[in-house]
Amino acid sequence: MVQSERGICLGHETVYIVSDSVGETAEYVVRAVSTQFSNEFVEIKRFSHVEDIADLEEIIKSAKEKNSIIAYTIVISSLKTYLDCRSAEEDVMAVDLLSPLMNAFEQKYQTVPNHQPKLMRKLDDDYFNRIAAIEFAVKYDDGRDPSGLIRADIVLIGVSRTSKTPLSMYLAHQRYKVANVPLVPEVPPPAELFKLPRNKCIGLMINPDQLNGIRKERLKSLGLSSDINYASYERILKELDHAESIMKRVGCPIIDVTNKAVEETASLIIDLLNKERS
Structure with a gap:
């Protein structure tokens, strides 16, 4: 797991970005949304290449302590399910940025996604x-x-x-x-x-x-x-x-x-x- 931090403007709010790949997609989305709240500060903490439950536990614990949002792009089913369940148990807001569109693709085109991380990087x-x-x-x-x-x-x-x-x-x-x-x-x-x-x-x-x-x-x-x-x-x-x-x-x-x-x-x-x- 690789962690990086950056800010968008002055203030004290934090968004945790979690990905089983690099996390660039999630960061772009968070940045786009944050610009609609120009008077608020959003600090971004990106956790890239998350590959096991231990990493998720650490992230969820930290997000709970700071009362932060988790925005994630995770395609590995077991990790996504765990993050959803544990976030709900800990009353941490976790937002899945990929599944709504992936579900729409699956329904529209009657096909099943690969659920493999880092495919975009390969492209x-x-x-x-x-x-x-x-x-x-x-x-x-x-x-x-x-x-x-x-x-x-x-x-x-x-x-x-x-x-x-x-x-x-x-x-x-x-x-x-x-x-x-x-x-x-x-x-x-x-x-x-x-x-x-x-x-x-x-x-x-x-x-x-x-x-x-x-x-x-x-x-x-x-x-x-x-x-x-x-x-x-x-x-x-x-x-x-x-x-x-x-x-x-x-x-x-x-x-x-x-x-x-x-x-x-x-x-x-x-x-x-x-x-x-x-």
Whole structure:
């Protein structure tokens, strides 16, 4: 059990916040309510990670001595029942902040709650991990900073227009930190690429006819002529040959992205990673 104290404004009233998780939700609610009583002082004592009856007994005793309210967010059924019964016996006001809404959900959707603490924290961690992965993908897109290759979960390599950036972002939403490096004959690949474990790097190849069409459409969307070297068939074959030679040096698995949606390619990449790690 972890205890912390804080005040909202000057005075002498105390509210005990009790939770089998962190207790942030209960504190937000208490703060919101307290603002409606601006002339009163409310001191908050938060008791986080309450996991046994002994903790509750100590809290109830202290709340009774100070004539305080207990506001709680407890989802472990045995602890909630004990707190309700003992608070009533000791004539301590205990307010359940979760059950009314949980009961409404249960009745409306005909489902049973998990009654597991700290699930919100898990959701928060998942959210922030996803944001960190997206920021990583943006920072290390298109070979901008080779130093990120070592810290990436996945490194994608391939010629221009093989969906490296869309794949990086899609995988980032799955919480993978992804960097990508374009392979161009005139530009030596970063030395860091050849220091990577082979199971971290994925090569992307594509049929030259399809790539030719994609590049012509790209030039057209930019208002440029499709006759320039970028979309020429000879140039594409040269780039693909160069890319394949680099991929062989790295020793990485290669995926043909021809006619594949980003989601399909991403699934293949994740499958490859899981096989390599198992």
